[in-house]
Amino acid sequence: MENIINVENLYYNVENFKILENLNFSIKKGEFVSIIGPNGAGKTTLLKCLSDNLSYSGSVKLKEKNIKEYDKKEKAKIISVVPQEYSLPFNFKVIDIIKMGRNPYRNIKYNKSSENNKNLVYSAMIDTNTYELRDRFYNSLSGGEKQRVITARALAQDTDVMYLDEVTSSLDMHHELEIIELIYRINRERGKTVVSIMHDLNMASRFSDRILFLNNGIVVDYNTPEKVFNYDNLSKAYNMEMIIKNNKLLNYKEVIPIRVNRNIKNKTSKIHIICGGGTGEYIIEKLYSEKYQLSCGIIHEGDSDVNVCKSLDIKYITARPFSEFSSKSVEENKNEVEKSDIIVITDVPIGKYNISNLEILKKFKDKKIIILHNSDRDFIEGRADSIIEKIKRWKGTFYAKNLDELFKEIEDYESLNNLQI
Numbered sequence: 001m002e003n004i005i006n007v008e009n010l011y012y013n014v015e016n017f018k019i020l021e022n023l024n025f026s027i028k029k030g031e032f033v034s035i036i037g038p039n040g041a042g043k044t045t046l047l048k049c050l051s052d053n054l055s056y057s058g059s060v061k062l063k064e065k066n067i068k069e070y071d072k073k074e075k076a077k078i079i080s081v082v083p084q085e086y087s088l089p090f091n092f093k094v095i096d097i098i099k100m101g102r103n104p105y106r107n108i109k110y111n112k113s114s115e116n117n118k119n120l121v122y123s124a125m126i127d128t129n130t131y132e133l134r135d136r137f138y139n140s141l142s143g144g145e146k147q148r149v150i151t152a153r154a155l156a157q158d159t160d161v162m163y164l165d166e167v168t169s170s171l172d173m174h175h176e177l178e179i180i181e182l183i184y185r186i187n188r189e190r191g192k193t194v195v196s197i198m199h200d201l202n203m204a205s206r207f208s209d210r211i212l213f214l215n216n217g218i219v220v221d222y223n224t225p226e227k228v229f230n231y232d233n234l235s236k237a238y239n240m241e242m243i244i245k246n247n248k249l250l251n252y253k254e255v256i257p258i259r260v261n262r263n264i265k266n267k268t269s270k271i272h273i274i275c276g277g278g279t280g281e282y283i284i285e286k287l288y289s290e291k292y293q294l295s296c297g298i299i300h301e302g303d304s305d306v307n308v309c310k311s312l313d314i315k316y317i318t319a320r321p322f323s324e325f326s327s328k329s330v331e332e333n334k335n336e337v338e339k340s341d342i343i344v345i346t347d348v349p350i351g352k353y354n355i356s357n358l359e360i361l362k363k364f365k366d367k368k369i370i371i372l373h374n375s376d377r378d379f380i381e382g383r384a385d386s387i388i389e390k391i392k393r394w395k396g397t398f399y400a401k402n403l404d405e406l407f408k409e410i411e412d413y414e415s416l417n418n419l420q421i
Helices: 044-049 072-076 094-104 116-128 143-157 173-190 201-207 231-238 282-287 304-312 327-339 356-363 383-394 403-420
Strands: 003-014 017-028 032-036 055-063 079-082 161-165 193-197 210-215 218-223 239-248 252-260 270-272 294-300 315-319 342-347 369-374 397-400
Touching: 003 044, 003 193, 003 315, 017 044, 017 218, 032 044, 032 143, 032 173, 032 201, 044 161, 044 193, 072 094, 079 143, 094 116, 116 143, 116 239, 143 161, 143 173, 161 173, 161 201, 161 356, 173 193, 173 201, 173 403, 201 252, 210 231, 218 231, 231 239, 252 282, 270 282, 270 327, 282 294, 282 304, 294 304, 294 327, 294 356, 304 315, 315 327, 327 356, 342 403, 356 383, 369 383, 369 403, 383 397
Parallel strands: 032 193, 032 210, 079 161, 161 193, 270 294, 270 342, 294 315, 342 369, 369 397
Antiparallel strands: 003 017, 003 055, 210 218, 239 252
């Protein structure tokens, strides 16, 4: 697929302050590329440079031709822009604003509107659900309605490339998805190239072919969402604790923000979690956010607890699905248990494959063990319940009736451990 936009050695400075620094990338024809990054990263500045609306240094090529060589009318036939906000000094009717998208194609001398112009304007109104607004005045519309009208104007312009500058920032959930789905459909069905600044990371992940990740005016990463959306990239740039997991229903990397970084001190206790079947998800996420050192195992591959560990870069030991644990996995699990201060047994069901997670604890009677209550965990004819009852009698074992008791016991252990240090 040929490149429609090529950027080389792009710099933009304001009073010797570098806003954009040495940007080099290309965008293929028909791609949906989202530009993401925290506030002040340079996203809108970059989009203005790609439109040749700022005095930058470097090269921006549009269809293999330097963008500075196009006159305004030529450029407007290739690039349409949907801004974040659009205000008008004169209160035009909606239909007149959408018709403005056809201005680059009008014969100014005769001021005649072709049949093609009319068809494109009508089609743009139908696509954006603005046909019923056509006779209303623009300044009487809501913020979401205005955004749909400006999107309709860009569609009527019928360009090869569409630039979107945070077009969903003023929209509610329904209209946000409606606009993005519309742009995505046009991208896929008509082959139009879309370059969109996105604050909603999940929308960017779901609909983009590639993500251009900016921070402090430089490109942190430029790749598919699956590769760009990792914990190191996003947590550092946004200064947040977050979970990045696979949304299996819609098949994209999903970002779940937890909290803004509060400079919580790392905990001294290392905790090994025996879990599975999704029973560890919340416990892992909670303890991770409190800066405990964690490991998990043994868990069968494909388990949702494994996905949480992957998203948070937590050490985990796995085994093949629906199979007994290998001696290698068991030995690796023993090593993690031995290095741990606390072992947490979630309310995970126990069957013939994962019973060894309990059996290895017989060698660690001196460890602090916390068992989360589950009266229906045994699926192996009483063997799991028998082991649990024995563990409950060990000196260092605490039986938690609920999650509050579990987390309180961990907190108390950590506090006591710090006093002894």
